[in-house]
Structures are given as structure tokens and as C-alpha cells.
Amino acid sequence: MKKSYLRRALVFILAGTMALSLMGCGGEKESPSRDTSKEATSGEKTSNEETKKEATTGEQKVIKFMHRFPDEPYNSFIEGKLHEYEASHPDIKFKITSAQNQEYKEKIKVVVGGEDTPDIFFSWVGDFTYRFIRENLILDLTPYFEADPEWKDSLIESQMKQYTTEDGMIYGVPFRLDCKLFFYNADIFEQNDLKVPTTFDELIDVCEKLKAAGITPISFGNMEPWSASHYIGTLNQICVPDDVREKDYKPTSGEFTHPGYVEALEYYQKLLPYMTENPNGVKPDMGRTTFAMGNAGMYYAELIEIPYIKMENPDMKFGMFKFPEIVGAEGNQDILTGVPEGFVVSSKTKYPDECVEFLKWFLGKEVGTEQCQEIGWFNAAKGTTEGLTDQALLDGYNVIMESKAMGAWLDNALYSTVVDEYLTAVSDLTNGDITPKKVMARIQKKAVEAQTLVGAGSTK
Amino acid sequence: MRTKKTTPYLYMLPGVFMVLVFVYIPVIFNFVYSFFRLSSYSAGKTFVGFDNYRRFFSDDIFPIMLKNNFLYCIISLIVQVGFGTIVALLLESKLAVKFKNVYRNIYYLPALISITAVGLMFTFIYEPNMGFINSVLKVFDLPTRSWLGDSKLAIYCIIAMSQWQFTGYITLLMVVAFQNISTDYIEAAEIDGAGPIRRALNIQLPLAKEQLLVCIIITVIGAFKLYTEVYATTSGGPGNSSQVLGLYLYQQAFLHDDLGMAAVAGVFIFAITVVLSIIQIKITGSGKD
Numbered sequence: 001m002k003k004s005y006l007r008r009a010l011v012f013i014l015a016g017t018m019a020l021s022l023m024g025c026g027g028e029k030e031s032p033s034r035d036t037s038k039e040a041t042s043g044e045k046t047s048n049e050e051t052k053k054e055a056t057t058g059e060q061k062v063i064k065f066m067h068r069f070p071d072e073p074y075n076s077f078i079e080g081k082l083h084e085y086e087a088s089h090p091d092i093k094f095k096i097t098s099a100q101n102q103e104y105k106e107k108i109k110v111v112v113g114g115e116d117t118p119d120i121f122f123s124w125v126g127d128f129t130y131r132f133i134r135e136n137l138i139l140d141l142t143p144y145f146e147a148d149p150e151w152k153d154s155l156i157e158s159q160m161k162q163y164t165t166e167d168g169m170i171y172g173v174p175f176r177l178d179c180k181l182f183f184y185n186a187d188i189f190e191q192n193d194l195k196v197p198t199t200f201d202e203l204i205d206v207c208e209k210l211k212a213a214g215i216t217p218i219s220f221g222n223m224e225p226w227s228a229s230h231y232i233g234t235l236n237q238i239c240v241p242d243d244v245r246e247k248d249y250k251p252t253s254g255e256f257t258h259p260g261y262v263e264a265l266e267y268y269q270k271l272l273p274y275m276t277e278n279p280n281g282v283k284p285d286m287g288r289t290t291f292a293m294g295n296a297g298m299y300y301a302e303l304i305e306i307p308y309i310k311m312e313n314p315d316m317k318f319g320m321f322k323f324p325e326i327v328g329a330e331g332n333q334d335i336l337t338g339v340p341e342g343f344v345v346s347s348k349t350k351y352p353d354e355c356v357e358f359l360k361w362f363l364g365k366e367v368g369t370e371q372c373q374e375i376g377w378f379n380a381a382k383g384t385t386e387g388l389t390d391q392a393l394l395d396g397y398n399v400i401m402e403s404k405a406m407g408a409w410l411d412n413a414l415y416s417t418v419v420d421e422y423l424t425a426v427s428d429l430t431n432g433d434i435t436p437k438k439v440m441a442r443i444q445k446k447a448v449e450a451q452t453l454v455g456a457g458s459t460k
Numbered sequence: 461m462r463t464k465k466t467t468p469y470l471y472m473l474p475g476v477f478m479v480l481v482f483v484y485i486p487v488i489f490n491f492v493y494s495f496f497r498l499s500s501y502s503a504g505k506t507f508v509g510f511d512n513y514r515r516f517f518s519d520d521i522f523p524i525m526l527k528n529n530f531l532y533c534i535i536s537l538i539v540q541v542g543f544g545t546i547v548a549l550l551l552e553s554k555l556a557v558k559f560k561n562v563y564r565n566i567y568y569l570p571a572l573i574s575i576t577a578v579g580l581m582f583t584f585i586y587e588p589n590m591g592f593i594n595s596v597l598k599v600f601d602l603p604t605r606s607w608l609g610d611s612k613l614a615i616y617c618i619i620a621m622s623q624w625q626f627t628g629y630i631t632l633l634m635v636v637a638f639q640n641i642s643t644d645y646i647e648a649a650e651i652d653g654a655g656p657i658r659r660a661l662n663i664q665l666p667l668a669k670e671q672l673l674v675c676i677i678i679t680v681i682g683a684f685k686l687y688t689e690v691y692a693t694t695s696g697g698p699g700n701s702s703q704v705l706g707l708y709l710y711q712q713a714f715l716h717d718d719l720g721m722a723a724v725a726g727v728f729i730f731a732i733t734v735v736l737s738i739i740q741i742k743i744t745g746s747g748k749d
Contacts, residue, residue, distance in 0.1 A: 431698055
């Protein structure tokens, strides 16, 4: 008799353990268990030292922080600053997660809006964040700025304007300023007696001379199709009048019928013969490395790539010039492609004031000055260049300061289905499988569809 | 000891519960979601009827995806299952008696590597300017291609990578099946004068029929669930030339915030795999003996 009781007891204990572990499966909200649904999280890291403590005691405030810079030295810099803040604010503890560029774009959509929404997270300017704003998931920072005019004045207005909606809602604060410029290898230009081109025709001339000398004129990798979208974004700005383009970029009114869009693609096609061969098979990073190693004359790069280039080849001598003028184009040649990238605060955070206080410090002048000296990125606080000696960085910074207007990255400005069509169609164009007119026909179709899709399925 | 009538059913309960919760109920929910428009972060959902299905079947990418998935299916059946079975037969034959286990382990090793790691590795191998394949071709003065950057070749490159990885897996499964065949049959056939090929065709394969059917079914289902290989290499590019159903589902859910469309893709994949599995089972008359 005793034996059967023992056996029954054992069976119940085992069954109970199984049931408990099942509950654990369902209740666990930590990110590691979610990743099994997506194998491709190669760049993702979770800070393991942070243990989640309940905030109900009122002692420890846990702020979830998500960023998209898991590479070194950026990751160490960010985590270092977060720990520094924790040391000076013992009631605050950060729980840090990160993911690489493309994975971040997908992962953030899973976590935002759920129980595990990060309190502070990275988000791009443009429709990328507008989709969250449409669902009321982003904290409106405007009241905080109005209450603290000193903070408002300490940040560069032209950059803060990017993180402000049409209706005047300030939704984010920049972490790094960025713009797109043509980088050129100073040695190669000197050896081949080349001058910096100021018009598109001069650029083609320079490319011809480089090609004749056996040097790849423009290094370019489009295996990740956002790379070509930077060219197309700039060319759209140059070839299409501002008001038409702004209307088309809005998902509710996008039509893309202006002939300037086709012209932009034709100019891109003119550059293709002078770019890296088979660009669709080359990763964008490889494009940069080719340039850094001195194997190409030019490279259309982001300002924030300067530290990467310096790491890959510290002796590289390079200069920068703006995208050349296209004589007779109908658009705006003064727009500098590039917008700042920064952080937003979730509207569902339990600690809005603490998050804003932290961002005031993290994205302010003191940290900004260290940031540009340590990792070569500028934030939007005024006066961060004191003590900076790197001439390339200073030149780039001045270009941003002097520009009359900034233009958002095409792949974040537009509605996601329109972006997808643009990127895949331009990828086909790069391979010569399609004509510019056919590209725009496909995009026009998607733009019309997007007008009905946007906002549907939301509470508005 | 007398067992109560209800005891077997009690034993079945946990299993049934788990299958219901983790398999059947999600499938039904998925089917329901396919009639709505919602995103992973939206507060509510809108009923759209068959609009998602209309958009799915009228999408220009749809024929491309179907073609790619079917291509993968057919090539995998020929290479993974066909060639894998031949390798298994060779391993079980007199040719490989000495180092049978060594060979078997070598063939199986690639299947142990994470698909993402294999994808990243092959991205380097296929790189048009500095990759392994083009470097070797250049040495022999042969024409080089763009491989993963060529719209016509990208999907074949991905399929080739997958064959390299999983042929050994099928080989292992078939080796186990062949080992379970009693040697009496084979010896008897040898005595009767049957050569190795006749023995394989008339004795070994028919007796391993069930295992072969399992291999065929998992290969076909895997072909329509294909996702990681494409995500880790081209993400459907260049253009949409290497787009597949599994990746489309993922992109609809997380890039375009359209869980309804993702659900439609899920329903479609489910329908295809169920239909094909039923057809295979019926044709081979499996389970009857």
C-alpha cells in the first residue's frame, strides 16, 4: 500500500513540476525566450548583470533601454554612460538590450506596444516613428521642452526640427547627427590629377578618368538595398520640387507621378557603370572597406562612418564633398541628405520624468563632448566640438551646421510597403532587369494601395 | 491490477492538451486573424473580410514565391532524398565497411551547424569580388558570376547551400532504415545471383519505404517553410528574385506591421503542406501493412 502512495505522490510531483514549467513558459517576458522565433538575431545582446527588481517597493526604478549600436566601441560607450548615471542616481537601474540595424527595425516592432515595451528606445525620424505615434505609443516631449527653455536652447534647432512632427509634437532627441557626403581618396585624386567635382557632369568626368586608370571610381555595395536608397533619396530631392515630394512622401497622399522621379533613377543609372561590379552581391560594409583600403576613388558615405574608416585604415587620407549639382534640375539642390538619429520615450513608461531627466544628461553637452572625442559621433547639443582635433569630423560637422535643410533617409521616411517596393525595384534596376519607368509604375501602384492601408487596424 | 476504463484517457490528457494549445488552437487563431488588419503594436483590429486573401493572391510576388518554393522542393527531393539515399546505400554496402562511421559522421556534420551561421559563411563564399568561388574561377580563367547578386542565380545558390547542409541528414535517416533490414534477405538475394543494384531496388528500398516516405514528407514540408536560409543570405533579393513564402510571412508581420497578411501566408503554407502530405501518404499506401 505504501509503495502505491509513494508512486502516486511522485507522479503528482512530476506532473506539478511540468505544469509549473509550462506556466513559466507562458509568463516569461524576458527577450531570450522570444528570440527562438527568429533565428537571425546575430547582433543582439542582453545585459545579463541587470536583475529585474519589482518597482512596487518604490526604491529601485528599472528603466528598460533599447539601442541599435551593439558594435564596439559604441556599445561600451553607451553602457559606460548608463552605468555612470546609475552610480550617480542609485534609485535608477537600467535594463539594456540592443540589436543590429536590420534586426532592430524588426525586433522593435515586436516589443513596442507589448508588456515589455522599452521605456527609452532608438527610433528613426520619419514614418518609422510616425507609425508608433499614430498608435499613441510615443511620449510627447513638447511639454517638457516648454517647461525647461534652457534645455530647448541648448540643442541645435535645425536638428531638433527633424524630431518634430508637422503638428509641432517633439517626439525624440538626437543621439548622433548624420549626413551623406561623397568621400574621396586624396592620394588617388592627387596621383591622377583630379579636382573635386562640383557638378554631375564633372563627377562623370572624374569617374571616366579613374576607370581609364584601372581604379574603381565609386565603391558601392547594395546587398542590403537601403544603400541604393540613399542615392535615390538625394536624387529625388534634386529632381522633384519640394512641395510635390513632401506630398508624395506622406502615405495618405502619395502618388509619385512627377517625371522627376524617373529622372532621378536615370541619373542613378548613369553612375552604375562606374560603381563596384555586381553591387547587389556586395554588402555595404564591404563597399566601405574597399574604399578604406585604398581600392576605390570615391564612396558615398554617412558622416558617422568616419570612425569606422579610421578603424579600418588609420592612415587613410580622405576628403569630402557634397553631392554634385545637377544643372537644370527642378528640385532643391540645397537639401543635405541625412537626419539625426536618436531616442524616444514610450508613452507607457512608468517613469516619464526620470526618463526625460536621463535624456537631458545623456544627450546633452557634457556627454556630447566626450562622445565626439571618444567615438566620433556628435549629438545635438550646442558646443560639443570644444577640444575636438579631428579635422574630418569638424569639417563634416560644419557641413551639417551650414546646411539650409536636411532630408530624411528614404527608407525611413516613406510608408513601409512603399519603401519595400522602392528598394526591391531599385535592386532590379541595379541589375539592369527593369527600366526607370517600370520602377515608378510599380511604386505608383503601391503608393495608391498605401493610402488605404495607413491607419487601418488602429484605434483612430 | 484492474485498470479503470478512464485511465488510458487520463494518460492521454496532457499530450492532447499540449497538442491542442500549441498546435491546433494557434492554427485556428491564425485562420481567424487572416480576416483582420492588425499590427504587433496596434491597440485594435479591423475586420477586412477576404481583402487580405485578395491582396495575397494578386501580389506580383506571389508567382515568384511559389516558383521558388517548388524549385526548392523538387531540387531537394532529387538531391537530398535521391542522392542522400544513394549515399546511404553505398555506406551500407561492401564498399564502405571499413570506415563507415567516419564517412557517415562527415556527411552529417553540416546538418549540425546553425543555418544562420551557414548562411553567413556562404555569403562570404559567394561574394563576387573576394569570395572563394570567384577567386578559384579566376585562377582557372573561367567566367565569374555575381551569384547571390544575380537575380537569375540567387535562389539556386541558396538551394545549393541547403543541399550541402542537409543531404547528410537524410543519409543518416536512411542508413538507420537500411540497418534495420534483416541481413537474411540480402544474403538470400546474393545467393540467388542478384547484383548490388537489384538488391538495392528490389530489397532494400521497398523494405525502407516507410522511412523514405517520412524523408520525402519532411523535405516537402521544409521546402514550403523555407525561411532562415533566405533571411541569412539575400533577404529575398536581389529585387524579389529569391523571395519565399516563409520570408514573406515574416516581412509582412514585422516589416510591414501587417499580421493579417502574415496570417494569410501562414494559412496558405499550412494548406499546401497538408494537401501534399495527404497526397503522398495516399499514393504510397503507407501505414496499411
